[in-house]
Amino acid sequence: MELRHLRYFLAVAEEGQLTRAAARLHIQQPPLSLQIQELEQELGFALFVRQPRGVALTIPGEAFAASTRALMLDLEHAVTQARRVAQGQVGTVRVALTSSAAFHPLTPTAIRNFRETYPEIAIEMTEVNAAEIIELMLTERADVAVLRKPIDMPEALRFELLAQEPMLVVLPVGHPLIGTRPISLKRLADQPFIFVRRPGAPGMYADFVRACQAKGFEPRVVEEVPRMVTAINLVAAGGGVSLVPASMQRYHQESVRYCRIAGDQAFYAPLHLVTRIDMKSPAAGRFRETLLEFVRASRQK
Template sequence: MELRHLRYFVAVAEEMHFTRAAARLGIGQPPLSQQIQQLERELDAPLFLRLPRGIELTEAGRQFLEDSRAILAATARAAERARHLGHGESGNVSIGFTSSSVFHPALARALRAYRDRYPQVHVELREGNTGSLVEWLRTGEVDVAFLRQPFSLGEDFQADRVVDEPMLVALPAGHAMAKARALTLASLRDEDFVLYPRPIGSGLYDTILAACRQAGYTPRIAQEAPQMASIISLVAAGFGISLVPASMRHVHTEGVRFRPLRGPAPRALLDLAYRRHSPSQAARNAVSLMRQAAGG
């Protein structure tokens, strides 16, 4: 038995006329009658009573009509779901990001572009540090992640640069250098620093330390904070200064001033990492669209 047999039977049952059903199906009436007879032989049950003035469904035919409609409807739904998944228009996508990236407009821009284009896809957002995001990518817990270098993913993955932004000095509003138009790294030699713990944010941590050492000193770390927003709050409270991605100036915290750096200065880099050959079309669409939107 094939699906076409069910479609033929439903057409005849709904038209209650072989000639009209054949015209509806676009086939000849004799082949249609033969197909119905073949179906009845396979079922070993008559589906129609052949009457002098037409046909009528048997009890078996009425039940088979109900079941056939259900099967055809389920088949149509299955085909539709497969098409949507195959085009990446439904399903699930998990997107990871670091806490420092959430303040950059690129992340919001990328997420908005994807949600606008694929509103039927369920998007799960997961925040983590670079180490946890790398692990989630490897295990498939996230499909794509915005994360900071350095990291190592292996040949099955790829990372594309989407953000390259300067870093600013964050100072308490009452700091003596807060009125300066710009600062140098060397001028921060005697300051207390508030930074990410290295195990959580090794990328920015190592970038800052390397830049300070190039300027001739090792920064004195007075306080660590696990979130970029927490760092800004601690700066406002007078615990020290910090070097933060320029996008952090969007965090409106009272008591903090942001100043640019003159001369050699570190950069905050953000990559979009993903599996090269994801089985999910939705994930592949997310990579393509978000890479373009984030870089725009």
């Protein structure tokens, strides 16, 4: 039994006449009659009672017609749903984020815009460090990612710059350097720094470390932590100072101060979108396209 047999059967059942059904199906009447006979032989019972002016369903034929209609509707729904998945309108996107990337206002705004545009695509978000993100992407356990500065850039992955913002020094309330904002780099030479644990996010601090070395000193790192939020918490508790992207200055405002670095030093924190070159998920492809379009539109405002 083939799908065409079911289509032919339903056409005859709905038209009640072989001639009209054949015209509807764009075939000749004799082949249609032969197909119906073959279907009846395969089923082992008569589907139609032949009448002078057409045909009528038998009682088993009526039952078969009801089930066949339901089957065809299910098939049509399956085709429609699969087509929407292929077009990236339905599905799931697994998004990996670093904590500092999640703090940038672009990230939640763009994700919310995507949710509103494609409400039938589920978003699963995971917060990990940059090193873990690269591993998740390479092993295909994440579809897309948003991070700051990648540790390395494997050929299998695509890195697209979304935004850049300055890095700020984080000081505890009452710190003597607060009154001298912006702060010169040399005045940070004796400060105890709290950095995000390396190799979790070494790229975030590479420019800063090189600039310090160019000024004749090595930053004194007293502690390394897994997240930037943790670093800010430790600064608030008096454990040292840190360096974070400007968008994180909304955090712990009552306990810390965020200061720019003076002089010609420009430390920037980029924001990157990461996807696989051989992206398999249509929904992930749609996410990438929508996010990049959102970024382009935001820049034009």
